[in-house]
Amino acid sequence: MSDYQEIINRYKDMRGGIIQAYHAVQDHYGYIPEEAVTAAAKAFKMPKAQAYGVATFYSYFKVGKRGRNVIRICESAPCHVAGADELVKTLEKELGIKMGETTVDGRFTLEFTECVGQCQSTPVITINGKPYANVTADNVAAILAEYR
Template sequence: MEDEIDLSLIEPILEEYGDDKGSLITILQETQAIYNYLPAKALTYIAERMGISEAQVYGVATFYAQFRFRPVGKYLIMCCQGTACHVNGSENILTALEDELGIKVGETTDDKLFTIESVACLGCCSLAPVMMVNGQAYGQLTLDRVKEIIADYRSRG
């Protein structure tokens, strides 16, 4: 899959920012928006084009939790584990997601539809327990509601 990465897709980003080291985070964000993760081949190319070491690029990319190094599914599920969610049963919600999808946190289903991530806080404490699917918040979750939500997204393909 990595060999199939079309580096020409990030060329406009690199042309826009040139070798401005202060733009590395923005370049990484825009690169991730294109590929849905940061392919190693793209990180190497970014380092070469910016005239910096791969270690510097990887240092920035690994420091920030927003960056991913593996492709995610079509539907990225972020399950909140913050204090409000935790006291309202978020561990059970996460277990229900894993059981329903047959994967663990950080994994993607074989059909590439779903990826589960556990996050510290989604900022929707009044909806606890809460999860987001591609930015759409679902709150006051129950185990049955989780199954309904997953079934709905499965039906969309």
Template sequence: MCSNNLKEEKFKMLDNFINTVPNDQSALIEVLHKAQAIFGYLPEDVQSYVAYKLNVPVAKVFGVVSFYSYFTTEPRGKYVINVCMGTACFVKGANLVLEEFERELNIKAGETTKDGKFTIEVLRCVGACGLAPVVTVNDKVYGHFKKEDVKELLESYSEEEV
């Protein structure tokens, strides 16, 4: 497997991006967003690399990554399922939707399936209360979502793999 070559390619992509931004801490969050988009998450070696390239203390980078819930230090699935748990969604049964995803995938919120295909996460509010309850998969929004819709949604993403 060429995982080392792939990782080197990802670091080159990150380097190319870093070369377009200011070489200091003012670009830190922007660079971390790009790094997470490239690598899928922010492992320690990537955080250290960003610190080195931006001439920022590693502790500052770790602090930013751990402070913002958007950033993750664990690999995520190809499909990240977010269940909104804002008040409107919760009142309309989002907790039941979450439980059904957990049951179907045999993982809990915050976890990724063993095959690396799905990650379940919980959001505080998507900002689409009129569509409650809301589920997103990557950047696609599904409104008026019911627990009965879970199996069909998962099957639709599994079919995309074939």
């Protein structure tokens, strides 16, 4: 039995357990494999479209492969006026990928996020859920170095 099947089975008798199942699957893989959505639809006795709808509605779930380290750049208004656009350009150049893409070595993925609640020191990025504040073109390389 595949890993995701085993994980999903743990939650299949729980009402609304599909969300917990997706969380557990994502904790295991770093994302939700396409086949896990099909398996979840079957386990929770719903059309695949509905299972896919649940998996894609929430910003924190990602269907399909992505890198081991997920960098999310806040683009809400306070980060926007603090120069998030410049940060996007710097990160894209630093990693050689565009927003939404994953590096060839599978190490980094770039994503946008809405406000993460650190507006006192913008612009903000998160790496694997850990927030970094006051990120600029000058200090972003040092932050990335921790994950290389």
